[in-house]
Amino acid sequence: MPGLDKGFGGAVAWGDMKIYLDGKFVDPADAKISVFDHGLLYGDGVFEGIRLYGGNVFRLEEHLERLEYSAKAIMLDLPLSRQELSEITCETCRQNGLKDGYIRLVITRGVGDLGLSPWTCPKPSVFVIASKISLYPQEHYDNGLAIVTVPTRRINPAALPPTVKSLNYLNNILGKIEAKQFGALEAIMLNDQGHIAECTADNVFIVHKGEIITPAASQGALKGITRQTVIDIAAELKVPLREVNMTRYDVWCADECFLTGSGAEVVPVVKLDGRVIGYGKPGAITKRVLEYFRRRVLVEGTKI
Numbered sequence: 001m002p003g004l005d006k007g008f009g010g011a012v013a014w015g016d017m018k019i020y021l022d023g024k025f026v027d028p029a030d031a032k033i034s035v036f037d038h039g040l041l042y043g044d045g046v047f048e049g050i051r052l053y054g055g056n057v058f059r060l061e062e063h064l065e066r067l068e069y070s071a072k073a074i075m076l077d078l079p080l081s082r083q084e085l086s087e088i089t090c091e092t093c094r095q096n097g098l099k100d101g102y103i104r105l106v107i108t109r110g111v112g113d114l115g116l117s118p119w120t121c122p123k124p125s126v127f128v129i130a131s132k133i134s135l136y137p138q139e140h141y142d143n144g145l146a147i148v149t150v151p152t153r154r155i156n157p158a159a160l161p162p163t164v165k166s167l168n169y170l171n172n173i174l175g176k177i178e179a180k181q182f183g184a185l186e187a188i189m190l191n192d193q194g195h196i197a198e199c200t201a202d203n204v205f206i207v208h209k210g211e212i213i214t215p216a217a218s219q220g221a222l223k224g225i226t227r228q229t230v231i232d233i234a235a236e237l238k239v240p241l242r243e244v245n246m247t248r249y250d251v252w253c254a255d256e257c258f259l260t261g262s263g264a265e266v267v268p269v270v271k272l273d274g275r276v277i278g279y280g281k282p283g284a285i286t287k288r289v290l291e292y293f294r295r296r297v298l299v300e301g302t303k304i
């Protein structure tokens with residue numbers, strides 16, 4: 001539905017776009033992955049979604065570190081060093097003439113035989129797409145989002161740790177579909193115990209009695225780069241912050257709520273499951289955090 005969703009495609013004209021694929025920069029029409037790639041066949045691979053602000057890649061080292069941890073967790077040997085991945089990421093931005101945008105760095109298990117076995121895949125496939133990003137419409141930053149809790153539970157960390165940013169996003173996609181069925185852009189997903197894990201593509205924060213509170217990553221959340229940035233900003237602002245077990249009740253009765261993600265940045269939430277949060281407007285601490293976040297992204301980062 002137009003305007004109801006954020007999308008990442010399209011803004012660098014197709015003809016001008018260059019995609020890094022396994023050692024070469026190619027046109028989009030030539031940026032093809034085999035049907036035998038286990039990334040496609042089994043969602044076997046890892047990725048990062050990274051932002052570029054004013055010619056600086058935001059927290060690139062942290063993204064690459066998380067990528068290394070994700071790869072280690074699924075026993076995928078990265079074919080490139082951190083330095084090489086960093087250079088490829090920056091070069092992809094340069095090749096596309098970007099100063100602001102969204103970077104998708106993907107490493108799949110590679111081409112192999114049919115059958116789950118990753119040992120039939122001798123070489124991981126690596127590709128990097130850098131494009132423009134369209135955010136949530138400005139009105140959501142001004143007025144806040146109304147979100148819902150969806151029935152689909154976040155995957156159990158004992159099955160597949162949500163700390164691994166894998167190519168297997170079906171759990172989140174089911175949450176996203178349910179959010180849309182309820183007319184919401186984002187949704188809270190609970191873990192097996194009924195505690196809040198995270199949203200489909202964002203981490204969750206509340207503010208209560210002057211304190212910032214977020215679910216512990218052990219509750220089934222990705223350790224978001226934006227989440228960590230907010231933790232750093234809270235320390236800078238000297239606002240106390242706790243990582244705890246959190247329920248829907250805590251959000252319903254919070255003074256403020258906001259979500260964080262590389263795509264969303266810091267977006268206020270004013271309603272959950274039909275309950276108005278606080279005064280039903282983006283809260284003072286949320287606005288402060290967003291202001292500090294927008295300032296940080298311009299000064300921090302790796303120059304391309």
Ligand code: PXG
Nearest residue numbers: 049200201202203222224225226261262263
């Ligand atoms: N949880 C999940 C499940 C995510 O996928 C976050 C939290 C926030 O993490 P970061 O590191 O971004 O602060 C994410 C991030 C996309 C897209 O293509 C998804 C994310 C980020 C950017 C783009 O839809 N998810």
